Amino acid sequence: MEVAIIGCGVTKFGHIWDKDHDDLLVEAVYDALRDANLEMKDIDAVWCGTFYPFTGISGNVFSDSLKFFGKPISRVENYCATGMDNVRNACFAVASGAYDIVIASGVEKLIDAGSRGIPPIEGIFSIGMPAVSAPGMFALAANRAFKEWGWNREDLALVAVKNHYNGARHPKAHFRKEVTVEEVLKAPMVAYPLGVYDCSAVSDGAAAVVLTRPEIAKKLGCDYAVIKAIGMAVETMHPWHRPSESFLSFPATVKAAKMAYKMAGIENPRKQLDFGIVHDCFTITELINYQDMLLCKPGEGAKLIREGITAIDGDFPINPDGGLKSFGHPIAASGVRMISELAKQVLGKAEGLQVKDAEAGFAHNLGGPYSVATVAIVSKP
Amino acid sequence: MASISDCSVYLPVWKLKRDEIAKATGLPSLGGEKSVAHWDEDSITMAVEAGRMLKGSFDALLFASTSSPFRIKQSASIVASALDLENVFTMDFSNSFRASTSALITANELVDSGKFERILVVSADCIPIKPGNIYEQFYGDGAVAITVEKEGVAKIIGYNSHSQPLPGAWMLKDEIMSYDMRLDAMFGYASSIQRSAMSLLGKLGMSPMDFDRIVASAPDPKSYEGLLKAVGAKPEEFYFRSTGILGTAHPFLLLASQLEKKGRILLGGYGEGADVIAIEINESLQTNLGKMLESRKEISYSEYLYNKGFIANRDAPDRPPITKLWREEKSVIRFYGMKCNNCGTISYPINRCCVECGAKDNYEEVKLGYRGKIYTFTIDYLVSPGNYVGDGAHPHCVAVVDLEGGGRVLFEITDTLTDFKGIECDAEVERTFRLLFEKNNFRYYGWKARLAR
Numbered sequence: 001m002e003v004a005i006i007g008c009g010v011t012k013f014g015h016i017w018d019k020d021h022d023d024l025l026v027e028a029v030y031d032a033l034r035d036a037n038l039e040m041k042d043i044d045a046v047w048c049g050t051f052y053p054f055t056g057i058s059g060n061v062f063s064d065s066l067k068f069f070g071k072p073i074s075r076v077e078n079y080c081a082t083g084m085d086n087v088r089n090a091c092f093a094v095a096s097g098a099y100d101i102v103i104a105s106g107v108e109k110l111i112d113a114g115s116r117g118i119p120p121i122e123g124i125f126s127i128g129m130p131a132v133s134a135p136g137m138f139a140l141a142a143n144r145a146f147k148e149w150g151w152n153r154e155d156l157a158l159v160a161v162k163n164h165y166n167g168a169r170h171p172k173a174h175f176r177k178e179v180t181v182e183e184v185l186k187a188p189m190v191a192y193p194l195g196v197y198d199c200s201a202v203s204d205g206a207a208a209v210v211l212t213r214p215e216i217a218k219k220l221g222c223d224y225a226v227i228k229a230i231g232m233a234v235e236t237m238h239p240w241h242r243p244s245e246s247f248l249s250f251p252a253t254v255k256a257a258k259m260a261y262k263m264a265g266i267e268n269p270r271k272q273l274d275f276g277i278v279h280d281c282f283t284i285t286e287l288i289n290y291q292d293m294l295l296c297k298p299g300e301g302a303k304l305i306r307e308g309i310t311a312i313d314g315d316f317p318i319n320p321d322g323g324l325k326s327f328g329h330p331i332a333a334s335g336v337r338m339i340s341e342l343a344k345q346v347l348g349k350a351e352g353l354q355v356k357d358a359e360a361g362f363a364h365n366l367g368g369p370y371s372v373a374t375v376a377i378v379s380k381p
Numbered sequence: 382m383a384s385i386s387d388c389s390v391y392l393p394v395w396k397l398k399r400d401e402i403a404k405a406t407g408l409p410s411l412g413g414e415k416s417v418a419h420w421d422e423d424s425i426t427m428a429v430e431a432g433r434m435l436k437g438s439f440d441a442l443l444f445a446s447t448s449s450p451f452r453i454k455q456s457a458s459i460v461a462s463a464l465d466l467e468n469v470f471t472m473d474f475s476n477s478f479r480a481s482t483s484a485l486i487t488a489n490e491l492v493d494s495g496k497f498e499r500i501l502v503v504s505a506d507c508i509p510i511k512p513g514n515i516y517e518q519f520y521g522d523g524a525v526a527i528t529v530e531k532e533g534v535a536k537i538i539g540y541n542s543h544s545q546p547l548p549g550a551w552m553l554k555d556e557i558m559s560y561d562m563r564l565d566a567m568f569g570y571a572s573s574i575q576r577s578a579m580s581l582l583g584k585l586g587m588s589p590m591d592f593d594r595i596v597a598s599a600p601d602p603k604s605y606e607g608l609l610k611a612v613g614a615k616p617e618e619f620y621f622r623s624t625g626i627l628g629t630a631h632p633f634l635l636l637a638s639q640l641e642k643k644g645r646i647l648l649g650g651y652g653e654g655a656d657v658i659a660i661e662i663n664e665s666l667q668t669n670l671g672k673m674l675e676s677r678k679e680i681s682y683s684e685y686l687y688n689k690g691f692i693a694n695r696d697a698p699d700r701p702p703i704t705k706l707w708r709e710e711k712s713v714i715r716f717y718g719m720k721c722n723n724c725g726t727i728s729y730p731i732n733r734c735c736v737e738c739g740a741k742d743n744y745e746e747v748k749l750g751y752r753g754k755i756y757t758f759t760i761d762y763l764v765s766p767g768n769y770v771g772d773g774a775h776p777h778c779v780a781v782v783d784l785e786g787g788g789r790v791l792f793e794i795t796d797t798l799t800d801f802k803g804i805e806c807d808a809e810v811e812r813t814f815r816l817l818f819e820k821n822n823f824r825y826y827g828w829k830a831r832l833a834r
Contacts, residue, residue: 128713128827130793131768139759240791
């Protein structure tokens with residue numbers, strides 16, 4: 001599969017009290033159109049991601065924001081992997097030849113939920129099951145990793161320090177502030193052992209990408225990056241009820257990664273790719289992602305961060321954009337933003353955060369209690 | 382006549398020093414301590430805790446309490462379901478501190494008549510009392526379960542009951558009160574017990590000299606001592622200093638302590654009259670009362686107020702429809718999982734397809750074990766205990782537990798307030814029946830886990 005990214009639009013992420021989801025969506029989409037030098041009338045179909053119903057529930061989220069009527073629009077929702085699943089659906093539609101130019105977008109207004117952390121999703125679980133917050137779900141993995149591999153809170157803190165270092169240099173990040181290990185360790189507890197700086201923030205934002213086939217991109221004379229593969233896997237949303245679950249690996253990621261690597265002909269990601277963007281919703285998640293993305297062996301995730309391998313100037317930079325740690329995680333927008341960050345890197349447009357000689361990289365979007373994962377590979381044409 | 386063959390006591394994990402109450406309310410301390418339920422316990426859940434320790438099958442379950450959470454909805458049926466009893470006769474006894482002795486008398490008749498073989502009689506109380514109420518120092522929370530059948534260690538040899546309307550303690554809406562406690566002490570308690578006992582002795586053709594000990598639940602410990610003085614006998618341990626008066630469960634608590642030594646006893650229950658039951662203990666029965674008394678933790682007055690619902694916002698988010706509770710009874714209340722016939726995996730809850738191999742409709746329902754080990758856990762500061770939202774007063778601890786015999790379950794860890802010592806990977810836990818949350822004017826029950834006691 002080869003799909004060209006010809007336009008990227010991302011709003012500033014953060015607590016955007018004075019804008020609604022439609023304002024954000026219009027901003028991101030028009031940004032992407034400007035980047036592609038196209039107009040709304042050139043678009044054949046749209047995928048729009050929203051996770052929470054208070055941002056919107058149907059294709060009308062997009063149609064009514066842009067007043068874009070009479071065309072196919074699908075709303076996609078797939079936990080925190082909503083964003084990249086939108087891109088996946090759009091990719092296959094374009095690649096099949098059904099449409100020529102499409103938009104994949106995502107928007108979320110989390111600040112309106114008026115909640116600390118993302119609001120709990122009720123009604124889908126068994127009555128007997130206790131509620132767990134999103135950090136709580138991933139803290140289950142952290143405590144087991146501590147027990148199994150001897151990782152500790154300092155290892156997690158190093159992830160926050162690295163990503164905040166990068167994010168401090170990204171103009172669209174929610175938090176543009178470096179942090180120290182000590183600050184991370186001293187921050188209030190959210191879900192033991194995860195403190196405030198171990199968690200991505202509750203932020204607002206929108207992102208959009210314009211996709212087409214490479215031959216059309218060439219004809220239009222656009223600069224473009226290529227999506228070479230996109231894999232996805234869905235596992236159980238009750239990992240705590242599956243006896244074989246180790247809590248030391250997220251099987252959805254492993255399966256999505258293998259799918260994408262196979263599609264793109266990658267056997268050794270550390271050698272064949274130059275960098276990656278992983279779903280660092282929590283610091284522990286990033287360390288486990290290193291392993292699940294097959295960058296190292298199980299148990300070695302902490303070693304990668306300790307040795308600086310994943311730093312922006314390291315051997316294999318991870319989250320050179322600052323990750324969810326710096327951007328926050330407006331759920332449906334994140335995966336689309338990741339794709340746009342990949343495109344910028346391989347096109348050499350990641351000002352101030354450019355990974356040296358970045359030719360190809362991956363992005364990974366993880367959702368739910370590690371139940372939904374999407375992995376994309378993007379390279380220079 | 383029937384016999385008592387087994388007995389089990391449940392005391393909540395918390396005990397509160399009366400000196401702490403005195404300090405907070407400015408009232409004189411009556412000394413000692415009282416038993417305090419965790420916030421997610423009520424008379425139904427404590428009855429399950431006491432009942433689940435008794436082995437064997439039952440064909441009837443009688444539940445006695447003055448503090449049933451529902452005015453309309455039978456408690457005994459909920460207790461029977463949590464204990465996984467099927468096709469049992471269930472009945473609630475309520476409204477009087479004599480409810481427990483009335484239930485025991487009824488069980489005796491049901492067995493004696495040959496209609497029932499083996500009856501579980503369980504009594505529990507968790508009486509609502511506001512801070513500063515004079516009864517705050519008197520009443521404690523707890524439950525006691527008794528097995529009644531034809532043969533057993535203690536034979537019921539007779540009983541007598543009479544009623545006497547006297548304005549003792551009462552509860553009209555949501556708080557216990559009385560006009561004047563002295564009225565009970567002077568004209569109610571001793572005279573009622575004596576009157577009932579004398580009729581009983583007459584019926585049995587026996588004299589007080591034929592009995593070794595007398596225990597009778599009383600509105601206060603002094604009244605009990607006064608009664609024993611009046612009849613010229615030595616008072617037995619009354620447990621006021623260690624548990625407080627457990628409402629209608631108190632006669633059973635006294636019975637539990639008496640079952641530990643042989644002899645002929647008179648057991649009294651008091652409340653608008655008195656029930657007196659003569660029991661011959663032919664074999665001593667070691668109950669779990671001592672273990673329950675020992676495995677408790679001290680609670681501060683402010684944490685006690687939290688447990689009693691006077692501190693913290695407990696607004697639960699919208700919950701699944703109540704019909705779901707009915708559909709999922711086998712998993713949620715009876716606590717069955719499934720064993721896949723294809724891959725052998727035991728999992729929870731019951732689903733049509735196996736979580737490991739996906740095999741469809743190819744499983745057996747299996748009852749899951751009570752004990753297990755923590756695989757992993759977290760202490761979540763974004764959720765309050767019981768899935769309540771908002772700025773909760775306490776974090777909410779959850780753990781992934783591998784149960785003995787198979788099955789992995791995510792449990793809320795209860796009986797913790799702010800101290801999570803001992804909760805770690807591989808820690809031993811046991812499941813315990815609790816209130817999950819209250820929402821839509823309904824109480825949702827289910828299983829949680831606590832550090833093994």
